[in-house]
Amino acid sequence: DTEVTQTPKHLVMGMTNKKSLKCEQHMGHRAMYWYKQKAKKPPELMFVYSYEKLSINESVPSRFSPECPNSSLLNLHLHALQPEDSALYLCASSQGPGHNTGELFFGEGSRLTVL
Amino acid sequence: AQKVTQAQTEISVVEKEDVTLDCVYETRDTTYYLFWYKQPPSGELVFLIRRNSFDEQNEISGRYSWNFQKSTSSFNFTITASQVVDSAVYFCALSEAGNYGQNFVFGPGTRLSVLP
Numbered sequence: 001d002t003e004v005t006q007t008p009k010h011l012v013m014g015m016t017n018k019k020s021l022k023c024e025q026h027m028g029h030r031a032m033y034w035y036k037q038k039a040k041k042p043p044e045l046m047f048v049y050s051y052e053k054l055s056i057n058e059s060v061p062s063r064f065s066p067e068c069p070n071s072s073l074l075n076l077h078l079h080a081l082q083p084e085d086s087a088l089y090l091c092a093s094s095q096g097p098g099h100n101t102g103e104l105f106f107g108e109g110s111r112l113t114v115l
Numbered sequence: 116a117q118k119v120t121q122a123q124t125e126i127s128v129v130e131k132e133d134v135t136l137d138c139v140y141e142t143r144d145t146t147y148y149l150f151w152y153k154q155p156p157s158g159e160l161v162f163l164i165r166r167n168s169f170d171e172q173n174e175i176s177g178r179y180s181w182n183f184q185k186s187t188s189s190f191n192f193t194i195t196a197s198q199v200v201d202s203a204v205y206f207c208a209l210s211e212a213g214n215y216g217q218n219f220v221f222g223p224g225t226r227l228s229v230l231p
Binding site: 031033040041042043045048050055056088090092103104105106107108109111 | 148150152157158159160161162165206210217219221222223224226
């Protein structure tokens, strides 16, 4: 079983809806990530949080809004999405700064469909 | 800049055949880490192995083995006696030392289909 838990596993939303994806880890990791994966492509980095602070935003549109309430939780708030935003959204965690093996632990992903 | 290449987009084999997935990487760092991940249809990326740049020993884990050759910048993955459950997309990835994961570079992936 994965130690990174994502909910919901599937989400269908309209372009005017507001929804959120949630991610939780209990491995004591201090870095958490959101990736977007389109079909037949590798994951693409969206955001990185390090010690609960946003450290990387890969020029992601503002309709995606990340939030890290504490070191175990990571949310991705979705608003006014477009159909092309339909994808698998993967959450990951790693030990964080000072631990430079860089190994990422991934959740099962949330499959998002925007109608 | 870092780059990971997986030249094989898709591979099909019949069960019990051996199969090798190729991975070639580029980096200017002398210290770095290489990874293989498996992504079954369920979507989760499953960690398979990590190898640091100073350890060129090959590794075997059950039916899986990895061949790391710095001279050719390759980190190939072999599955012996493949099984249907091995069907998945496999990603090779690179992380440079000093990064804790924020510059994780994935290859494009190889889709492996193992037919019964």
